[in-house]
Amino acid sequence: MGTKGSELGELAGDRRLLGRTSTAERVADILRTRIAEGFFPPGARLSEDSIGGALGVSRNTLREAFRLLTHERLLVHELNRGVFVRVLTVEDVEDIYRTRRLVECAVVRGLGEPPFALDGLRSAVADGERSAREEHWPGVSTANIHFHRELVALARSARTDELMRGVLAELRLVFHVVDDPRGLHEPYLVRNREILDALEKGRRGDAERLLSGYLDDSRARLVEVYGGLVADGDAVER
Structure with missing residues (x-):
């Protein structure tokens, strides 16, 4: 699976994000965002010439960016x-959830x-519920990722935020393969609300218990679905 001309045209619009330097x-950062959005799906080959031309950057700069994202898995x-967008294994999914x-x-x-x-958690919950009412399931997926990033942000640790950014970016690679944002995320909207309610009432123990069960159930569901796709050879097209 390569990069299409229409996709490169859209990517060229990201040049403005680079500024003069x-x-x-x-x-x-640009490629990470595009990967998270599914613009470059798992298994896609990233062409140095095409992407470098679209962004207007040198081959050396692009190779360094590739190196950084390879380090981030x-x-x-x-x-x-x-260079390809990584395709995760079922073991990778299990490890992500352990983390x-x-x-x-x-x-x-x-x-x-x-x-x-x-406030960040409240915003994420509201965004997810609004997207569900509008039946905009990719929006529900994005709001759910936002919820968990905001939850970790409560630690006020730049290092923990960076760790979670990488973990959730990897997880979105799996979401793009499963391609069922409604089935993966709608059942957890009410659980996001329950965790938020417990924290609003100052009940950390209840919130942790709810979160633990949430993550265990989410892991089991995702491993079941993704494992089936991997077994059937549907996890990637090359």
Whole structure:
């Protein structure tokens, strides 16, 4: 699976994000966002010439951006074939959820005394519920990712935020393969609301219990569905 001309035209519009001093980090930010959005799906080959031309950056700058995203486990370099968006294994999914459980539950457990700064969580919950009413299921998916990033942001740790950004970006690679945002996320809207309600009432223990069950159920469901796709060979097109 390669990169289409229409996609490259859209990517060229991202040049304005680079400013006058384009750097590998800025290019990586653009590509990371595009990967998270499904613009470059799992298994897609990233052409240096096409993407470099669309963004107006040098081959060396693009290669450095690729290196950064490979380190983040979003890309993989295959000898004599090129750079591809990574296709996760079922074991990867299990590991992502182990990490999420460790980080997210620890953040809730370690919160100080209430009241907590919950505006970000309230916004994410409201966005998800509004998208569901409008039957805009990709919006529900985005709001759910936002919810978990805002939850971790309660720790007020730039390092934890960066870790979670990478973990959730990897997870979205799986979501794009499953391609069922309604089935994956709609059942958890009410659970997001329950976690928020518990935190608003200062009940950290209840919030952690709800979150733990949420992550266990989400992991089991995603492993079941994604595992079936991997077994059937439908996880990627090359």
